[in-house]
Amino acid sequence: GQQVMQIPQYQHVQEGEDFTTYCNSSTTLSNIQWYKQRPGGHPVFLIQLVKSGEVKKQKRLTFQFGEAKKNSSLHITATQTTDVGTYFCAGPSSSGYSTLTFGKGTMLLVSP
Amino acid sequence: NAGVTQTPKFRVLKTGQSMTLLCAQDMNHEYMYWYRQDPGMGLRLIHYSVGEGTTAKGEVPDGYNVSRLKKQNFLLGLESAAPSQTSVYFCASSYQRYEQYFGPGTRLTVT
8 A cells, every 4th residue: 555654753953953854655646745743732734745846945944845746855944942843744645535644754852 | 713623632441431532623624534643653544534424434444433424523433442542533624635634632541
């Protein structure tokens, strides 16, 4: 079945350092979504990418969708303690109507 | 707007007991979903619904049942709880195939 893999599983950075998480799908995706979950919280939608090679920015966050639409990345510039949480990517499932397959997430810890 | 709400927030069950988790949304979304989240496993889809009166199985449906009698509500039932069902359960809703809005979660412990 379809797999969505994320690396790394965990990263601990000092405040001000950059951070990148990578997402790879076993199948071509029509779009990819990114979510953030704060500790003890629920996933919150960040962004959706649709076009091949698309790059979108949200303040210090940069999202990319690969040319082959099988991979994506999230880059955070100059991390802050408010960036702490787990970042998930998700793509449309190949088996379910209107369902998403989530990666296992990358947990980011930022030390002040 | 309250968004997506879930009740209860916490629950402890003994093996073999039953319970129902309630999810409600006030965004008039057609699609609703139930996930479970376990450490290191990400979010796994249990069941989902694409409209009132319809339900479908997700990735890990065994041991769970669902009902969508009203558009705004999606119920998740455990008929005979097992320790393997100890997890955090999230409900989500979406407008068609767009972004999903998650509820605050229910933390369930089965002893």
